[in-house]
Amino acid sequence: xxxxxxxxxxxxxxxxxxxxxxxxxxxxxxxxxxxxxxxxxxxxxxxxxxxxxxxxxxxxxxxxxxxxxxxxxxxxxxxxxxxxxxxxxxxxxxxxxxxxxxxxxxxxxxxxxxxxxxxxxxxxxxxxxxxxxxxxxxxxxxxxxxxxxxxxxxxxxxxxxxxxxxxxxxxxxxxxxxxxxxxxxxxxxxxxxxxxxxxxxxxxxxxxxxxxxxxxxxxxxxxxxxxxxxxxxxxxxxxxxxxxxxxxxxxxxxxxxxxxxxxxxxxxxxxxxxxxxxxxxxxxxxxxxxxxxxxxxxxxxxxxxxxxxxxxxxxxxxxxxxxxxxxxxxxxxxxxxxxxxxxxxxxxxxxxxxxxxxxxxxxxxxxxxxxxxxxxxxxxxxxxxxxxxxxxxxxxxxxxxxxxx
Numbered sequence: 001x002x003x004x005x006x007x008x009x010x011x012x013x014x015x016x017x018x019x020x021x022x023x024x025x026x027x028x029x030x031x032x033x034x035x036x037x038x039x040x041x042x043x044x045x046x047x048x049x050x051x052x053x054x055x056x057x058x059x060x061x062x063x064x065x066x067x068x069x070x071x072x073x074x075x076x077x078x079x080x081x082x083x084x085x086x087x088x089x090x091x092x093x094x095x096x097x098x099x100x101x102x103x104x105x106x107x108x109x110x111x112x113x114x115x116x117x118x119x120x121x122x123x124x125x126x127x128x129x130x131x132x133x134x135x136x137x138x139x140x141x142x143x144x145x146x147x148x149x150x151x152x153x154x155x156x157x158x159x160x161x162x163x164x165x166x167x168x169x170x171x172x173x174x175x176x177x178x179x180x181x182x183x184x185x186x187x188x189x190x191x192x193x194x195x196x197x198x199x200x201x202x203x204x205x206x207x208x209x210x211x212x213x214x215x216x217x218x219x220x221x222x223x224x225x226x227x228x229x230x231x232x233x234x235x236x237x238x239x240x241x242x243x244x245x246x247x248x249x250x251x252x253x254x255x256x257x258x259x260x261x262x263x264x265x266x267x268x269x270x271x272x273x274x275x276x277x278x279x280x281x282x283x284x285x286x287x288x289x290x291x292x293x294x295x296x297x298x299x300x301x302x303x304x305x306x307x308x309x310x311x312x313x314x315x316x317x318x319x320x321x322x323x324x325x326x327x328x329x330x331x332x333x334x335x336x337x338x339x340x341x342x343x344x345x346x347x348x349x350x351x352x353x354x355x356x357x358x359x360x361x362x363x364x365x366x367x368x369x370x371x372x373x374x375x376x377x378x379x380x381x382x383x384x385x386x387x388x389x390x391x392x393x394x395x396x397x398x399x400x401x402x403x404x405x
Contacts, residue, residue: 043134057235131161244378261378294323305340321357
């Protein structure tokens with residue numbers, strides 16, 4: 001019965017969004033997708049960083065390129081206010097943006113594509129020149145029936161591309177490679193070949209293992225677009241920080257404070273592992289890693305205990321708090337996160353108010369030289385309580401807490 005309801009919703013989205021919204025938008029904007037070379041980045045984690053890095057590399061190489069991600073949208077060098085509240089916008093907005101890009105002489109568009117967006121036909125009518133996959137991990141099981149169904153939607157995105165780049169280290173690699181056949185034109189892994197100057201630039205710019213893997217995906221995509229090696233390396237070296245993605249907040253208190261968007265078990269593990277690695281490289285292994293995070297309502301409930309277990313295994317101290325609780329009780333969410341903790345209960349503090357939790361981590365728990373990472377919200381500018389959006393910025397709150405002393 002659940003599967004039947006899921007399929008009925010799928011076809012409802014086809015008529016409602018695909019035929020009734022996307023088709024008129026395509027016609028009204030004179031089929032802009034036909035005059036643009038579209039590149040899709042999809043996966044569970046790392047989509048925004050990978051898409052933004054590819055856009056930056058192509059721009060460095062002189063391409064006329066645009067970008068649409070969770071964080072921002074660009075036409076060439078110009079950041080465009082979109083009002084998008086989801087990664088893949090509704091067709092009317094998306095096709096208007098593509099038409100603007102076409103009219104300004106843009107040749108290539110890098111698009112971050114989500115499973116929600118594809119399942120709901122928000123990308124109806126798009127065919128991609130290239131597509132790259134970051135990974136498939138535990139996420140969105142509140143929406144998709146199970147991990148296999150979630151992966152099926154990701155596969156459908158890749159099938160709409162002419163050529164595909166896959167991650168050899170992903171658990172779905174063999175299945176996807178077999179299903180996509182000749183579309184798979186390149187693969188990558190943490191051990192795949194890189195020219196020396198690209199490898200050096202990557203290692204210099206990205207200390208985190210997960211971002212190095214994102215960079216390898218971008219290298220393969222750029223290579224397929226005939227970008228020269230030295231320009232790829234230059235793009236890596238000059239890549240700016242993506243807001244809310246391992247974003248370091250400089251301060252005078254000798255605390256290492258990071259803002260990161262990680263909100264899945266895999267993302268949480270990658271972020272905390274990366275920071276532990278950075279601490280070792282800097283000789284700060286004796287310092288403590290403090291993690292502040294929660295879990296959003298109306299999202300995959302089964303990931304909550306997994307995140308609790310991962311956090312207590314990797315962080316020295318954990319502060320559990322709110323992250324878009326919407327209509328759900330924050331304390332209920334926190335209890336579900338803690339249900340996965342098998343040891344290290346003495347590491348955990350629970351503070352429902354996110355502002356107070358951040359202040360507590362920075363001004364009560366942290367000591368000189370410690371590392372604090374605030375996870376889950378990243379770049380976002382609002383937080384949802386009771387179904388209502390309130391202005392919010394993890395970075396701003398952290399800066400306020402740091403300024404108290």
